[in-house]
Amino acid sequence: MQRYDWSALDEGERERILRRPAQETRQSTADAVAEILATVRRDGDAALRVYAERFDGRVPEAFAVGIEEFDAAQRDLAPALRAAIDEAAERIAAFHRAGMTPAYALDTADGVRCERILRPIQRVGLYVPAGSAPLPSTALMLGVPAQLAGCREVILCTPPRRDGSADPAVLYAARRCGIERVFKLGGAQAIAAMAFGSASIGKCDKLFGPGNAYVTEAKRQVALIEGGAAIDMPAGPSEVLVIADRGARADFVAADLLSQAEHGADSQVILLSDDSALLDAVDRELERQLADLSRAPTARSALQSSRSIRVDSIDQALQVSNRYAPEHLILALRDARAALPAVDAAGSVFLGDWAPEALGDYCSGTNHVLPTSGAARYAGGLNVASFQIAITVQEVTPQGLQAIGPCAVELASAEGLDAHRQAVQIRQRALASHASSQDVQSQSV
Numbered sequence: 001m002q003r004y005d006w007s008a009l010d011e012g013e014r015e016r017i018l019r020r021p022a023q024e025t026r027q028s029t030a031d032a033v034a035e036i037l038a039t040v041r042r043d044g045d046a047a048l049r050v051y052a053e054r055f056d057g058r059v060p061e062a063f064a065v066g067i068e069e070f071d072a073a074q075r076d077l078a079p080a081l082r083a084a085i086d087e088a089a090e091r092i093a094a095f096h097r098a099g100m101t102p103a104y105a106l107d108t109a110d111g112v113r114c115e116r117i118l119r120p121i122q123r124v125g126l127y128v129p130a131g132s133a134p135l136p137s138t139a140l141m142l143g144v145p146a147q148l149a150g151c152r153e154v155i156l157c158t159p160p161r162r163d164g165s166a167d168p169a170v171l172y173a174a175r176r177c178g179i180e181r182v183f184k185l186g187g188a189q190a191i192a193a194m195a196f197g198s199a200s201i202g203k204c205d206k207l208f209g210p211g212n213a214y215v216t217e218a219k220r221q222v223a224l225i226e227g228g229a230a231i232d233m234p235a236g237p238s239e240v241l242v243i244a245d246r247g248a249r250a251d252f253v254a255a256d257l258l259s260q261a262e263h264g265a266d267s268q269v270i271l272l273s274d275d276s277a278l279l280d281a282v283d284r285e286l287e288r289q290l291a292d293l294s295r296a297p298t299a300r301s302a303l304q305s306s307r308s309i310r311v312d313s314i315d316q317a318l319q320v321s322n323r324y325a326p327e328h329l330i331l332a333l334r335d336a337r338a339a340l341p342a343v344d345a346a347g348s349v350f351l352g353d354w355a356p357e358a359l360g361d362y363c364s365g366t367n368h369v370l371p372t373s374g375a376a377r378y379a380g381g382l383n384v385a386s387f388q389i390a391i392t393v394q395e396v397t398p399q400g401l402q403a404i405g406p407c408a409v410e411l412a413s414a415e416g417l418d419a420h421r422q423a424v425q426i427r428q429r430a431l432a433s434h435a436s437s438q439d440v441q442s443q444s445v
Contacts (some may be wrong), residue, residue, distance in 0.1 A: 001257075001271065001283065001308040006320060018324050020373055021237070021266050021305045033188045033217045037225070040192035045199045051189040058164050063200050065166050065182040070175055073168035081169060085136055088363035089176050092144045095365030100148065100384045111400025115393040120150040123202060124387060125194030125229070126179070127209035130159040130186065134167035137362050141369050141382065142208050143177025149387035154179050155194055155204060159186025187211075188218035195222035195229040206230040208382070210369070232386060233379065236372035238263040239270075240357055241326035241346075243317045243339075244282075246275040248332040252353055253278075254285035256330055257306070258299050259358050265301035270324065271308045272317040279308050318342040325376040328357045347376045398431055 004017055039047045049059045074082070105115040126142040128135055139156065146154050156179050158170050166184050174182050183201055185193060191211075197203030207219060207229050216235050222228035240260040244253050257269040273279050286303070290296045311317045318339060321329055325345035333339055336351035343349055347370030348360050361368045369382035396404075405424045412421035 001269075001286070001303050001306045003279065003308045004310070006272075006309050006311045006316065017307050017309070018270075018320070020239070020268055029213055029217055030221075033214055033221060036188040037192045037195075037218060037221055040189055040198065041196040044197075048185060048189055048193060048198060048200070051187070052185070055187055055189075056160055056164075057162075058160075060160065060164055060184055063183045063185050065171060065184060069165065070171055070180075070182075073166075073171035074175065077168050077172050082172060084363070085140065085169065085173050085176060088137065089140050089144060089173070091363055091365040092140055092367070093148065096145050096148055096367070096384050101388075101390075109400060109403040111397035111402075112404055113395040113400075115395075117391050117393060119389045119391060120152065121205050121387050121389060122151065123153040123204045124151045124155070125191075125204035125207045126154065126156040127190060127194075127207065127211055127215060128156060128158040128170055128174075129209070129211045129215065130161070130167060130170075134169050136167075136169040136173035137368065138209060139170050139173035139179075140177065141367050143174060143179050145367070145382065145384045146179075146208075146387050147177050148384045151387055153202060153204075154181065155201060156182045157185045157190035157194060157201075158182065159190075160184040186215075188214045191215060191218035191222060195225075196227070204229050206232070206387075208232040208369070208386070210235045232369065232382060233371060233375065234373070235369075236375075237266040237268065238328075239268045239326055239372060240328040240330060241270040241272065241321050241324055242330040242332055243314065243321060244271065244273045244275075244278055244332040245314055245334060246273075246278060247334050248273070248278060249353060250278060250281035250285045251289075252356070253282050253330075253332055254289055256332075256357055257282070257303075258286065258289055258293065259356065260328065261299040261302035261306065262293060262295040263298075263302070265298055266305075267302040269302065269306040270326070271306075272311050272320055273309075274311050274313055274317065276310055279310060283308065314339065315342070321346070325371075325374045327370045327372045327376065328360070330355070330357060345377045347371050347381050401427055402431060 036051065048063065053059045103117045105113055108114050124146055128139045156174050158166055161167060166182060171182060191207060193201040194204045194207055219231045220234060223231045238260050240256065242253055242256055253271065257271060260267050260269050271282060290299060293299055311320065314333065322344045327347040329343065329346040330350045331339050332353055340349065340351065348366055350357055350360065360366050367382045371379040371381065405428050408424045409421050
């Protein structure tokens, strides 16, 4: 990791060292994705079969996972892994259930009731990448909140293995979340199928989940195409920022940095400390622990664009962190809880020495689909509300119109919107006419 002293840097240098690795989508990638999207949208399943043969080396008899494959996955999966998936699912569900936004109603004036009601997004598509390893944790992070939201139709796409089957752990996690429609389909073609629909796969309203550069670009494009689908968030490379004080354990800190660095060569890790001796110790630990990692080359590449920064104080470190707005923030401090109020921008925060970020990736209960590339300044991580639509409702009685109608008339007049004003005034006149008629009748009686 490259070492810097924050106080010795000018503003331009500070901006430079906090810059993420360049994330430029090559034009060739964008063009290839655009062609895949257009072809799948036009040819449906026929295009999916062509791409399956091209990218996976075989055309499956059916893209959909059958009940037999689900049953075999549940039967053959190692009991310890089944138990871990069950345990993680329960904690994820408990945390997300507690954070669900309730519907509410309020009388804002006599005769004026305003409400906010919640409805699930009807059709959602989940993408669970495979790559160099299966990701049952991602199936849980997407599937659990979708289940809690009550989405009527949930589709999950995941790339097939070399033998054409879906990963058993992903299938078990999907079934654990009540997902029955799983398709052995990956890449930009899977995103296209869920965004536009085909004979096999229904069109979805919103897509969720991470993926490689092609998947990410496909999500970006379908969100911009008329008739496409909304997406959860743009997904950039994984990142972590660690703030450590003199009492932090160098081996813990190094392990946390490497747990993010091994995600990919474009991942970024940043360490801030007010103790130079700790920074030196972490450098030594990184080298020692790298020797034992199966993905050491990937982690080493990521460390080339990572930073080790000495700050004057922990308060200064927190200011730097807010400026960077990390996806993951680890506070390896003696009193981490006391520092939390100073955190203004982070996807997920891990307090103290005994809270490795890896727990959040898998089973603490929080969601690991988080804002990257500085988006934590204005966005939070995935939750049940991501799978819901909030609808507001107004119910107004004649008394309510009398109470707030004049306010609307005044504002409509100021904005020069005559039809808005008239929509209220015509009702006011009707009420006045009705009241006058009632008075006449009462007098005649």
